[in-house]
Amino acid sequence: MKTFEYTPATEIGEAVGALGPDxxxxxxxxNLVDLMKLGVATPDTLVDxxxxxxxxxxxxxxxxxxxxxxxxxxxxAAHPVVRRDFPVLSQALLAGASGQLRNMxxxxxxxxxxxxxxxxxDMTKPCNKHEPGTGCPAREGDHRNLAILGASEHCVAxxxxxxxxxxxxxxxxxxxxxxxxxxxxxxxxxxxxxxxxPHIDTTLEHGELITGVDLPAPSRNSAYRKARDRASYAFAVxxxxxxxxxxxxxxxxxxxxxGAVAHKPWRATRAEEALRxxxxxxxxxxxAADAELAAAEPLRDNGFKLALLRNMTATVLEGxx
Amino acid sequence: xxxxxNGVEHTLDIxxxxxxxxxxxxxxxxxxxxxxCDHGQCGACTVLLDGRRVNSCLVxxxxxxxxxxxxxxxxSPHPLQExxxxxxxxxxxxxxxxxxxxxxxxLDEAAKGWPSAATPAGEEPTLSDAEIRERMSGNLCRCGAYxxxxxxxxxxxxx
Numbered sequence: 001m002k003t004f005e006y007t008p009a010t011e012i013g014e015a016v017g018a019l020g021p022d023x024x025x026x027x028x029x030x031n032l033v034d035l036m037k038l039g040v041a042t043p044d045t046l047v048d049x050x051x052x053x054x055x056x057x058x059x060x061x062x063x064x065x066x067x068x069x070x071x072x073x074x075x076x077a078a079h080p081v082v083r084r085d086f087p088v089l090s091q092a093l094l095a096g097a098s099g100q101l102r103n104m105x106x107x108x109x110x111x112x113x114x115x116x117x118x119x120x121x122d123m124t125k126p127c128n129k130h131e132p133g134t135g136c137p138a139r140e141g142d143h144r145n146l147a148i149l150g151a152s153e154h155c156v157a158x159x160x161x162x163x164x165x166x167x168x169x170x171x172x173x174x175x176x177x178x179x180x181x182x183x184x185x186x187x188x189x190x191x192x193x194x195x196x197x198p199h200i201d202t203t204l205e206h207g208e209l210i211t212g213v214d215l216p217a218p219s220r221n222s223a224y225r226k227a228r229d230r231a232s233y234a235f236a237v238x239x240x241x242x243x244x245x246x247x248x249x250x251x252x253x254x255x256x257x258x259g260a261v262a263h264k265p266w267r268a269t270r271a272e273e274a275l276r277x278x279x280x281x282x283x284x285x286x287x288a289a290d291a292e293l294a295a296a297e298p299l300r301d302n303g304f305k306l307a308l309l310r311n312m313t314a315t316v317l318e319g320x321x
Numbered sequence: 322x323x324x325x326x327n328g329v330e331h332t333l334d335i336x337x338x339x340x341x342x343x344x345x346x347x348x349x350x351x352x353x354x355x356x357x358c359d360h361g362q363c364g365a366c367t368v369l370l371d372g373r374r375v376n377s378c379l380v381x382x383x384x385x386x387x388x389x390x391x392x393x394x395x396x397s398p399h400p401l402q403e404x405x406x407x408x409x410x411x412x413x414x415x416x417x418x419x420x421x422x423x424x425x426x427x428l429d430e431a432a433k434g435w436p437s438a439a440t441p442a443g444e445e446p447t448l449s450d451a452e453i454r455e456r457m458s459g460n461l462c463r464c465g466a467y468x469x470x471x472x473x474x475x476x477x478x479x480x
Contacts, residue, residue, distance in 0.1 A: 006337040006383050026384065033340070033379045034360050046337075048384050074373075078435040087442060094438040098459025099427055101361060103373045104380065223442070232438065232458035 001036050008048040012211065016178055018047045019207045025049045027070065027109035030101050035114060039123045040130070054108075054211055057081070063217030069108030069175075069210045073163065074099065076107060086215060088222035088241050092166035095226040098233050108210035111164055111174070111190065114201065115157035115263075116235055118142055128154045128198045136198075144301045145237050148293075150262040155198030156299060158260050159191060160235050166224055168257035168265035169241035170215050178208035187213075191264030198263070219245045219253060225316045226259070227308055236260040238308040244280070244320040251275050254317075256292075258309055268292040271313065280321035285314035323386045326351065327395030337383045342366045344382035345392060353393035353418040357461070364460030367419040367426070368392045374426025376459075393418035396425055400477045408473035412464035420460050424474050427456045431478070448478045 009015035023045035035041035054070035057079050077093035119125040119137050126134040138156050146156040172187040191202050222243040228234040239259035245252045254275045256268040271288035278284045289310040324331050345351045357365030361376040368377045369391040401421045411417045439455035440446040453471050
């Protein structure tokens with residue numbers, strides 16, 4: 001591991017001010033410390049943000065929720081209001097990682113974790129995320145678990161988070177502070193597609209710090225489902241987060257997000273459009289998934305994700321209908 | 322830096338790169354926590370940090386100067402150790418300290434009513450075999466002694 005300076009911060013302004021050009025914030029560290037061991041992340045300074053006052057979950061007037069960026073994944077999953085009002089979020093968190101990792105991992109850190117593409121995790125391999133222009137071996141190599149939507153010739157990585165897929169379906173907003181002040185980012189605008197700058201994961205500027213995530217008042221009828229290569233403790237090969245409200249036999253409100261299919265949590269807006277006002281039947285759910293998957297460009301070994309996402313989407317929505 | 326382990330406060334002069342696992346093993350000679358994968362994938366390094374189970378290989382020691390660390394040495398003697406012996410819940414024993422620290426943390430989580438991915442939606446968790454397996458999935462055992470760990474943990478859970 002490259003040497004670094006360690007700087008603990010106790011105030012938000014102090015943390016943001018301490019972040020030099022090659023520094024990184026240290027939250028739970030479950031991804032960052034690993035990437036530092038692998039030589040993928042080489043910060044010259046770690047600004048420890050674990051003592052910042054960002055550890056609360058507050059109920060907002062009108063039924064929403066404000067989640068501090070430092071709230072641990074395990075605490076958030078077990079929070080009684082999250083379990084009652086946002087089951088999709090609790091289920092997504094519990095589907096991710098292990099008990100040990102969830103006890104350290106934070107809300108903000110979970111959003112900013114890097115892809116687990118094996119070429120990205122290996123500094124002996126070329127990767128456009130390490131250094132733009134060096135190439136993407138995954139396109140012809142091991143890409144079984146990589147993107148089918150929104151990829152580019154430069155990068156086919158997927159975002160690894162389960163939690164983020166639930167937040168995409170919940171229309172969350174992200175609070176950010178930084179050298180030029182505070183701002184709010186719509187969840188769908190936080191992560192980006194790779195294009196020809198795949199080394200950039202998000203729309204945050206260097207030095208900006210996520211302070212919290214707001215959830216609007218919920219529909220409690222929501223669920224998360226994850227497919228993976230073993231029964232527990234593995235990244236998704238495909239996942240579905242969904243919220244569904246019906247009235248008089250018609251779909252009033254539907255929000256669908258997919259995980260492990262793209263460089264960002266994938267909000268299935270075409271599928272949602274296809275379903276609004278329709279009857280909540282399996283046939284319609286399958287047709288809606290097909291509408292979304294029409295834009296898919298699977299690679300040699302990950303075409304199975306189309307059938308997986310199609311069937312999982314219909315099954316999750318049927319369970320909510 | 323300061324590090325409080327098993328109720329004793331230590332002063333260490335270490336590189337900021339030192340993980341909690343390496344600080345425990347190489348500097349404090351507490352070799353119960355094991356280095357398996359060193360990447361948070363196997364759970365052999367599990368210790369309790371302020372009572373919560375974590376992978377000590379992914380924690381920087383310097384960041385834990387306010388915390389109380391409990392290792393298998395601090396936990397011992399523990400009913401889980403006896404139950405693992407009684408039920409033959411190990412073979413080579415390399416993963417066992419991590420399994421026991423993880424199980425101790427997990428039993429506290431379950432006692433607080435924390436759900437897991439195996440908890441049916443809308444229900445309160447009970448430590449069924451399926452729940453124990455799911456909650457212990459962060460600890461791998463190459464010998465495959467899982468079948469006997471489940472009843473060992475169930476016994477201590479009071480089932």
